[in-house]
Amino acid sequence: MDNLQLILNAMVREAVSPQTAAVAIAVIGLNIHFGFTGLLNMGQAGFMLLGAYGMGITVWQGLPFALGILFGFGAALVFALVLGVPTLKLRGDYLAIVTISAAEIIRYVGRSSLLTDFTGSAQGIPGSQYTGPFRDLSFFPSGSLTLLPFNYHDVADGAVWVRLLGWAITIGAVAALVYLLRSGDRFSGVARNGLVVLLTVFTVLLVLFLFPLNYQWTGVSGWWVRFVAWSLVAVCCFVVYLLVRSPWGRLLRGIREDEDAIRSLGKNVFAIKMQALIIGGLFGALGGMVYVLASSVQPDSMGRSLTFFCYTALLLGGAATIFGPVLGTIMFYVGRVFIQQGAQVYVPDSIMNTQEAAWFSYIVVGIALMLLVIFRPQGVLGDKRELRFDV
Template identity: 50%
Template sequence: MDYLVSLLTSLSAEAIAPTTAAFAIAAIGLNIHFGLTGLVNMGQAAFLLLGAYGYAIAVIHGVPVGLAIVIALLTAIVFAVVLGIPTLRLRGDYLAIVTISGAEIIRMVGRSSLLTTVTGGSNGLTGSSYRDSFNALSFLPEGSTRILWFDFTNNGVNGWWIRIVGWGLVALLSLMLFALTRSPWGRVLKAIREDEDAVRSLGKNVYSYKMQALVLGGVIGALAGIVYVLPSSVQPDAMGRSMTFFIWTALILGGAATVFGPVLGSVLFFVVRLAIRTLASDVIPSSIMNTQQAEQFSYVLVGVALMLLIVFRPQGLLGNKKELTFSV
């Protein structure tokens, strides 16, 4: 009984972790790309990495937090425009190949030894070099606070302050997405997803709308990158292809083209993965499966579950099959 209580406590703590919030934000941005507009963006991690680098480097050089966030978002906008100008006329697999290539370019540039003095190279940037100015904005007193069974420090690396900011952004962006899906702009995006030739025949500038969607989703991705690195550090290799695939997993799991699908999918992704990893480590003898293998095993089972979900419920847990007629 004690073991079950301990496991449920760990799983619920993982559900509200800052990393989970960051993935939910990133999935909301990807939802604008794919769920609303039908853009198969396989490089969402690049926006997270640019947001993380833009914020961290600016703060390290003495820029105030607010201005550092603006710099991070402007960096994502510039990248979205540069990426979108030659690629948004592509569809389907071709767009996916180009976007994943763009993300890899950003990652390789970030870890380049030529930029070690700026980006930290392959070692990245330590969180202690840029985190203090964010924690200084906290209105919470020093010490720790217990709410229900959650007990975290108020302003620590993994405390209540970063949780409040992260999940507050999730709530605001979910409301924004709710409003956008019901706005004329959002309806045009959905029409582009269904049949962009028909939208173009009505006199709409499809290219412009796609660019707007790419920029908006990229800016949200940059916000996710900032939240992701605040309790940790900026590591370029941690924001590579795998991260993009995990964000896609969260989006598809919850349901693309839905408001709360990205949030639910992110929570379930991390909770289920932790549950599998914990149970595998505790139940299976270390002679058969060590901790590292249990981590890999959790990804395997999550992947199998995703495959089954796509086969038997392709619209995700909250999705609607009517939203799946993508012409990409």
């Protein structure tokens, strides 16, 4: 039971980590590209890397932190224009080829020894060179904090039945929350939104009761960076909610399903695609900035595999949905940690060592993704009607 508790604690820590939040932001941007517009962008990691480099290099060279954020967004804007101008008038396959190639070019330029004084070459830029101004913004006190100090240890001395009951209630609450999110018009808008908020708060409290987390308030990987990262996730979801329910958002769906029909209405399809590519790329750049706040700017950490992880998370949560990217990202990283930690704990080293357990987790995730695409292509929160892509 203690081993299982360790595994579940690791899963919760991964679920609330700033890197998970950063990838969720990037997946939200990818959802604008692929989910709503039908643009097959295979270089989202390139946008993330440009955002990270723009912020990291600027602060490393002694310029203000706010200017670094602007440089990160500016680099992503230029990258989107360079990609979009020659390819957006063509079909989606060409965009996929160009974006994955361009993202790899950026990664290899970052690794170049000729730019060591700016990018740190393959070693990257240490977090200590650029995270200081971000930590200085913290209004949190010093010391550490355990969220929800009242936890399972305080009930029957943490007996097994307490944790089993807590897990059962948590699973039920999550299932009810997913049902409400997918309920559509079965409930009135006000009642549905109220129940979603109450169930979300209740589920979070249950998780913190079962898996108490203790972190420094303002450390490199403390509550401050987690607070900022997940607050940005909430803001990004709200912005996308407003965008896709506007007339512009309806145009995105129309382009995805039949761009010729939208063009026949006198709309500039190229301009709308370019706007979608830029906005989704800016979300990716923001995700890249958040990704390196708790670590360092490493070019290989944001390679093509990260783009594939983003697509996995998007398909898992549900494309063309508001909360699907966030849910899919959490499920992807939590599931991978569950498989990896479980293999390390329960499988002898003579059969599978730590490195092999990590590889095994990706194999299982890949198989799960194939089964998902076959049996539930719309993902957890998606709608089959949103899958009629014209790419």
